[in-house]
Amino acid sequence: MKLYEEPPAVISSDAHPAHKLKLQVTTDGPPFRCDGCKEPGGGKERRYSCDAGCDFDLHTTCALSSPTLKHPLFGGDVEFELLPSAPPPVDATYCDACGDRARGLVYHCFDRDLDLHPCCAALRMESVVHGGHLLKLCGEAELRCIVCGEKQGRRQSSSSSKRFWAYRWCYDGVTGYLHVACMKKIAVMSWEQDYKDGVGGGVVEASVTIMEGMLRRRSPTGNAGSGSGVELGIRGLENITKIVE
Ligand SMILES: [Zn+2]
Ligand SMILES: [Zn+2]
Numbered sequence: 001m002k003l004y005e006e007p008p009a010v011i012s013s014d015a016h017p018a019h020k021l022k023l024q025v026t027t028d029g030p031p032f033r034c035d036g037c038k039e040p041g042g043g044k045e046r047r048y049s050c051d052a053g054c055d056f057d058l059h060t061t062c063a064l065s066s067p068t069l070k071h072p073l074f075g076g077d078v079e080f081e082l083l084p085s086a087p088p089p090v091d092a093t094y095c096d097a098c099g100d101r102a103r104g105l106v107y108h109c110f111d112r113d114l115d116l117h118p119c120c121a122a123l124r125m126e127s128v129v130h131g132g133h134l135l136k137l138c139g140e141a142e143l144r145c146i147v148c149g150e151k152q153g154r155r156q157s158s159s160s161s162k163r164f165w166a167y168r169w170c171y172d173g174v175t176g177y178l179h180v181a182c183m184k185k186i187a188v189m190s191w192e193q194d195y196k197d198g199v200g201g202g203v204v205e206a207s208v209t210i211m212e213g214m215l216r217r218r219s220p221t222g223n224a225g226s227g228s229g230v231e232l233g234i235r236g237l238e239n240i241t242k243i244v245e
């Protein structure tokens with residue numbers, strides 16, 4: 001996916017043809033639900049909102065997504081098409097990255113019957129996040145996920161396990177895996193917390209504190225007891241575990 005360095009200030013979208021959509025750079029509101037993919041977004045995340053005041057918001061990723069997509073985790077011969085909603089049966093469509101339902105705008109591959117949320121398709125393959133954590137996106141977790149304790153992810157509202165994407169985190173010489181699905185849950189929780197506390201964070205950034213705490217606990221030289229970040233991470237993890245179960 002082509003990510004725009006500087007998204008345009010105003011756009012038109014087929015999803016809301018009546019009015020222009022304006023880039024909201026500084027918002028201070030509650031988390032929102034994207035009217036494209038129907039997935040949540042953070043209150044401080046950049047988004048496109050109706051310029052005439054309708055309750056209509058799009059993730060910047062959804063608003064600017066390209067009509068077709070190839071993804072490095074699926075190889076060059078797998079092509080996805082952007083569809084306003086998944087082909088029927090719609091209620092049985094799950095994102096092959098995070099395992100959540102695909103309820104709206106979706107990248108679909110007709111040959112292989114694969115689906116990706118635009119936001120999942122746009123996840124960075126590699127990045128270095130706050131604090132020096134090195135992240136690499138993988139097709140599946142090679143070790144048990146630090147948050148849910150499972151290797152394979154689980155489809156939302158289904159007991160069948162399937163391989164879902166995970167980030168491999170390297171921090172301070174220790175490696176751990178975290179499902180994209182689990183990171184999304186952490187992000188949503190932190191956005192709700194942010195709304196009260198006023199601290200920002202994207203899907204990836206929201207997991208940093210928790211992963212720092214967990215990886216430091218695993219490190220032979222680490223000191224789990226020091227630093228409020230670690231305690232915050234472990235406390236956060238206890239909350240997440242409750243949500244995930
Ligand atoms: Zn969206
Ligand atoms: Zn409008």
Ligand SMILES: [Zn+2]
Binds near residue numbers: 095096097117
């Ligand atoms: Zn997804």
Ligand SMILES: [Zn+2]
Binds near residue numbers: 148179
């Ligand atoms: Zn997990």
